[in-house]
Amino acid sequence: MSKRKKSSALAVVVAALASSGLLFADSVLAQDSRLVNEPQTPAICSVLSAQLESGKQNAVSGRAPDTQSLQAAIDTCRPGQAVRLSSRNGKVAFLSGALQLRSGVSLLLDAGVTLYASTHPLDYDRGTGTCGINDDKGKGCRPFINVERAKGSGIYGEGVIDGQGSERIAGKEESWWQIARRAQKENKRQNVHRLIEVTQSNDFVLHNITLRNSANFHVTLNQVDGFTAWGVRIDTPANARNTDGIDPISSRNITIANSYIRTGDDNVAIKAGNNGPSENITISNNHFYSGHGMSIGSETNGGISNVLVENLSMDGTTSGLRIKSDVSRGGVVQNISYRNVCIRNVKAPIDFDTHYGKTATGNLVPQYRNISLEHVQSLTPGKIILQGYDAEHVIALKMKDVSVADKSSSQFEHVQLEGRDKVVFNAVAANPGQCEKAFAAYPEPGSATDNSKRPQLDAQAAKNFSYSEVLKYAGLPGKEQLAPWDPLSAPIAADPQLLPDYVVDANATPDGVRVFRQVQAAVNQAVGDIEKPKAGKQRIHIYIKPGTYRELVYVPDTTIPITLYGSDAAKTRISARLDAATTGSTYSTQFSAQFAGVHSNIAAMYNSIKDRPALGTFGTAVLWVKSPGFQAKNLTIENSYNKDQGNARADCQPGNCPDENGIYARSQMVHHQALAVMLDGADKTHFDGVRMLGFQDTLYMKSGKDGQTARQFFQRSYIEGDVDFIFGDATAYFSETEIKSLGDRNSSYVAAPNTNVKSRYGFVFDHCRFTHDGSSNALAGKFSLARQWFHNERCTPYAPVPIAGYDCQLGEVDVFNSPTGTIRQQTLETVGKMVVMNSVIGAHINKKQPWSDWNKKGTLPYRPVQFTSDDYWVNLLAAKIDPIKQMGYDGPFSPVRIFLAEFNNTEE
Numbered sequence: 001m002s003k004r005k006k007s008s009a010l011a012v013v014v015a016a017l018a019s020s021g022l023l024f025a026d027s028v029l030a031q032d033s034r035l036v037n038e039p040q041t042p043a044i045c046s047v048l049s050a051q052l053e054s055g056k057q058n059a060v061s062g063r064a065p066d067t068q069s070l071q072a073a074i075d076t077c078r079p080g081q082a083v084r085l086s087s088r089n090g091k092v093a094f095l096s097g098a099l100q101l102r103s104g105v106s107l108l109l110d111a112g113v114t115l116y117a118s119t120h121p122l123d124y125d126r127g128t129g130t131c132g133i134n135d136d137k138g139k140g141c142r143p144f145i146n147v148e149r150a151k152g153s154g155i156y157g158e159g160v161i162d163g164q165g166s167e168r169i170a171g172k173e174e175s176w177w178q179i180a181r182r183a184q185k186e187n188k189r190q191n192v193h194r195l196i197e198v199t200q201s202n203d204f205v206l207h208n209i210t211l212r213n214s215a216n217f218h219v220t221l222n223q224v225d226g227f228t229a230w231g232v233r234i235d236t237p238a239n240a241r242n243t244d245g246i247d248p249i250s251s252r253n254i255t256i257a258n259s260y261i262r263t264g265d266d267n268v269a270i271k272a273g274n275n276g277p278s279e280n281i282t283i284s285n286n287h288f289y290s291g292h293g294m295s296i297g298s299e300t301n302g303g304i305s306n307v308l309v310e311n312l313s314m315d316g317t318t319s320g321l322r323i324k325s326d327v328s329r330g331g332v333v334q335n336i337s338y339r340n341v342c343i344r345n346v347k348a349p350i351d352f353d354t355h356y357g358k359t360a361t362g363n364l365v366p367q368y369r370n371i372s373l374e375h376v377q378s379l380t381p382g383k384i385i386l387q388g389y390d391a392e393h394v395i396a397l398k399m400k401d402v403s404v405a406d407k408s409s410s411q412f413e414h415v416q417l418e419g420r421d422k423v424v425f426n427a428v429a430a431n432p433g434q435c436e437k438a439f440a441a442y443p444e445p446g447s448a449t450d451n452s453k454r455p456q457l458d459a460q461a462a463k464n465f466s467y468s469e470v471l472k473y474a475g476l477p478g479k480e481q482l483a484p485w486d487p488l489s490a491p492i493a494a495d496p497q498l499l500p501d502y503v504v505d506a507n508a509t510p511d512g513v514r515v516f517r518q519v520q521a522a523v524n525q526a527v528g529d530i531e532k533p534k535a536g537k538q539r540i541h542i543y544i545k546p547g548t549y550r551e552l553v554y555v556p557d558t559t560i561p562i563t564l565y566g567s568d569a570a571k572t573r574i575s576a577r578l579d580a581a582t583t584g585s586t587y588s589t590q591f592s593a594q595f596a597g598v599h600s601n602i603a604a605m606y607n608s609i610k611d612r613p614a615l616g617t618f619g620t621a622v623l624w625v626k627s628p629g630f631q632a633k634n635l636t637i638e639n640s641y642n643k644d645q646g647n648a649r650a651d652c653q654p655g656n657c658p659d660e661n662g663i664y665a666r667s668q669m670v671h672h673q674a675l676a677v678m679l680d681g682a683d684k685t686h687f688d689g690v691r692m693l694g695f696q697d698t699l700y701m702k703s704g705k706d707g708q709t710a711r712q713f714f715q716r717s718y719i720e721g722d723v724d725f726i727f728g729d730a731t732a733y734f735s736e737t738e739i740k741s742l743g744d745r746n747s748s749y750v751a752a753p754n755t756n757v758k759s760r761y762g763f764v765f766d767h768c769r770f771t772h773d774g775s776s777n778a779l780a781g782k783f784s785l786a787r788q789w790f791h792n793e794r795c796t797p798y799a800p801v802p803i804a805g806y807d808c809q810l811g812e813v814d815v816f817n818s819p820t821g822t823i824r825q826q827t828l829e830t831v832g833k834m835v836v837m838n839s840v841i842g843a844h845i846n847k848k849q850p851w852s853d854w855n856k857k858g859t860l861p862y863r864p865v866q867f868t869s870d871d872y873w874v875n876l877l878a879a880k881i882d883p884i885k886q887m888g889y890d891g892p893f894s895p896v897r898i899f900l901a902e903f904n905n906t907e908e
Helices: 067-076 176-186 459-463 519-530 584-591 600-610 869-878
Strands: 004-007 012-014 043-049 081-086 093-096 106-109 114-117 145-148 154-156 160-162 196-199 202-207 210-212 219-222 225-230 233-235 246-249 252-257 260-262 268-270 278-288 294-296 304-315 319-324 332-344 348-353 367-378 383-387 395-404 409-413 415-417 502-504 540-544 547-550 553-555 562-565 572-576 623-625 631-633 636-639 677-680 685-688 691-693 699-702 711-715 718-721 726-728 731-735 738-741 748-753 763-766 769-772 783-787 807-810 815-817 820-823 834-837 900-903
Touching: 043 067, 043 459, 067 081, 067 093, 106 114, 246 278, 268 278, 294 304, 319 332, 319 367, 348 367, 348 395, 383 395, 459 900, 502 519, 519 540, 519 553, 519 562, 519 600, 553 600, 584 600, 738 748, 783 834
Parallel strands: 043 081, 081 106, 093 114, 106 154, 114 160, 145 196, 154 202, 160 210, 196 219, 202 225, 210 233, 219 246, 225 252, 233 260, 246 268, 252 278, 260 278, 268 294, 278 304, 294 319, 304 332, 319 348, 332 367, 348 383, 367 395, 383 409, 395 415, 502 540, 540 562, 547 572, 553 623, 562 631, 572 636, 623 677, 631 685, 636 691, 677 699, 685 711, 691 718, 699 726, 711 731, 718 738, 726 748, 731 763, 738 769, 748 783, 763 834, 807 820, 834 900
Antiparallel strands: 004 409, 012 395, 815 820
């Protein structure tokens, strides 16, 4: 095609009339050859706590204090694991010189943590003494983080890596960016460090990390096979020279997805020099701001092919879609596909130029072919540049729905549009609504208490959460003593043929001594017989034959433990229907006969409920256990409330329903709590092969008097519910158990622990499966593993509430008389603890935020999620509560106590 220049007062649309079938064929197959999903955080090998409030305090005069400890942790970490950088007691910063990331070893930066690059040039110098100055070579500095000949390494977390490019170089009067700008004026090369450089490596990952203020390129990939950047934020000023975002060079199988990049040079630049081609690259679902755009080149002599750029917004870049090269470095650029791209405030929305270096010489002629653009729109005026090299080396394009706003201009030279000899201009885009919601504000990183964190245990810390450790201690919170208990050594765990003392059979003729038709009748007989036990009797066994037993079962405190067991959990069911709004009179009418003439200890349990206006949550249990050492095996315990409707909100009335988070306004509270099992201060309870069925509040586990440890062990079991359905302040260990979330709430929570801050352990799930009933695929990621039950609160000190004059202070009682209230220390100390290990977590659980706040910020019951005792301490101080003067603490807990964490989990 001959040279053509045109300016138009109309909107310029390079239209490939789809009906003609001449200009656009199917998109070329151009993308990462790997199947790429969101990366998963590795297990943790060690945790380093920050010692600095800010890395800048040592930026000029001092050398980096954390280099040695960081490198030592990396060097001793096992492949497949990560070194975690965490905050501590308000300290949130690390300051380091050059680091070498080993094969298979990763870094994980918690939210709110910043790893600062040293400003001292000797921390990067390659031995020539030139780092931090300008010369003719520009190769005097090592990168801040170097990855070479490694496989499976990465950088993860919601934290920040800051190159401090704007800070003055130690011992000099200029910053890294200033010497780079001066080098441009003096036609020199600056010796500055790149932030992250990956060379001859495989399968490197950047996940959710923020990179900012790099002195030079942020991420450079050299001869890399397999790279994923997912959810990455790059943030550097537009005037910072040579601060490219991500540059794949002679690399293959690259995915950059769901990321946000604003910088001073190319947002992304794909290059291929003498070390080979770049190929199989996907740039998907990204947002670019300041920078030089989505670039290919200028080094293309190694060949660049199979690139897919899709679902991209660019707002304020200098160029938009850009391919640049010249005869000094040109090569073949082919099979490049752009689709669904939205552009605004860009000078050159499309800029494909084979004469990038105007004075370049050489014989490496750039060739651009099989380039396709589909649904590419610029909403503001700009220039389209399509400049092939000559008549023999034209740019070969296919276009469909490519539009640029009115008052734009075009420059075409040596361009061939497939199947036609001219370009047709049209004023209407084929899909004008495509870009309505394409642009997004640049997201700011979270704070140190951001609940997007997903804290991981290291391998050593995970050993402290083995079942033998968790179940080894008992006593008052903070005063636990060794009291070892091994439930797996009990006969019930080995699935033996137990000899029953009593038999329950719905079809038998009861004898009132050994054979009964109701489970409660057998328990009643056992409780009475325990007071006159046979010599040597150490446990009572009650065998329940297959059948459905529609009754309540109350097991009081006994001196000899009781075991209830069946032969088949699916065929042996204890079921009743109660909810928290059931009145005492209705309860009595339904169950008084069952409890007539029972042992006084059982009658006391019944009498404590029967006269209540409403039963409340803790009066709804189908199985209520107070007996230490209680065991259950091969049974189903069901609260059938709303199970027939399949909707735990069935009796919710219009205007009196939970919001999208399952929260009711206090003035409109409708009770739907319905317990299947309540373990009431009973230590050493053991459930094996038991199915617990319900909706809300299926399983409640309560500690003993004054918070005395009550330990529960669940193995090979099944528990289902729709919100907060495993809750309480006891110590509970779940092994090889399925935890199934039910229903269609927009958000829900598996567990609601309210463990005391001083208690050693709360809930631990090990080798479990967290599943969902699959009622809606739209619910994927809407559920949480837990929210920490803010038990007994009446107001929150943790955030303002939109009530005039609102105030909530530490006090002697939990009370709120608008607009003021008080909260007890005991209530503040119900922090909630839960650890999930070696488990499979379903797609219904939110991957980024599996741990939730307790209710919404700005509401009376709000409390931010707390991952450790450090968070607890910081939150108190933020609430203007002095934990030393007002609460009697000596200082922050040491060592730090884990509240919420994970280890070695996989996701579906």
